Amino acid sequence: MPKRRTKPLTATDAAAPFQRVCEAPGCRLQGEYRAPRSRDRLNEYRWFCLEHVRDYNKKWDYFAGLDAEQIEQHIRADTTWRRPVWPLGTRGGGGPRINDPFGLSDDAGLGERPAPRMDGSEQLTPAERSAIEVLELSWPLTQADVKSRYKELVKLHHPDANGGAREAEEKLKEINAAYSTLRACDHLPAD
Known part of the structure; x- marks a missing residue:
């Protein structure tokens, strides 16, 4: 394996690390605190100083522009971390075998429970x-x-x-x- 040559660091290279400036108009303080750009771009950030990130967070509304039904769908999707789910025992050849020593469910937890008797x-x-x-x-x-x-x-x-x-x-x-x-x-x- 050939050796890689590395260029030695100079004094100017090792100077202060990159510093962000607060994105608030007219502010020249260091932007240390990140805030998401929008609901659709949560992994992209804006950078603010402490005072301006607090203002941004007070005004931030994740659900802005959504109606009640869309908000409800969003909340329902979040209960499963936005991952697909299947009823127990319907995926992968019958699902996992569950140890049920007390017999609380039929067939060790797979499938549905029998319907209750309706004989009075x-x-x-x-x-x-x-x-x-x-x-x-x-x-x-x-x-x-x-x-x-x-x-x-x-x-x-x-x-x-x-x-x-x-x-x-x-x-x-x-x-x-x-x-x-x-x-x-x-x-x-x-x-």
Whole structure:
């Protein structure tokens, strides 16, 4: 590799570095502070002294000349840093595999969640859902189903049928409370 000759610096070359002058009319101070030329040319700057850059910044309106819809589009584009975006799982052969140990989403976060059931059970309160579990029933059900299951469980867990067992008495109290909750439920047909 051939050697490059470098010219040694002289005293005049090493003098003070280039200094900008403030671009404000009539100002001869050093222009140390930069400000963008326009919204369309953000990488091109004007140079001002401290006093004039403050004035420039007070008057600067990035959105000048844009209507409300254009401003909204601009803000929306800025939320993704003006880069293209795709829904998760639609680009690159199915997208990344996401570890979902709790099963909070279908297929480990890929695709859409299943649609909620619209069979009437969405109207049930948490207490009513709990009561259905206590009576060991599943949705859909009617008041007749609840009454029939209640009778079965009372016969099974009544303390007299279990030799006065304390556990049977507690279970019977729980069954009675669940039955009372479901009897008052407006979402069950009388059938």
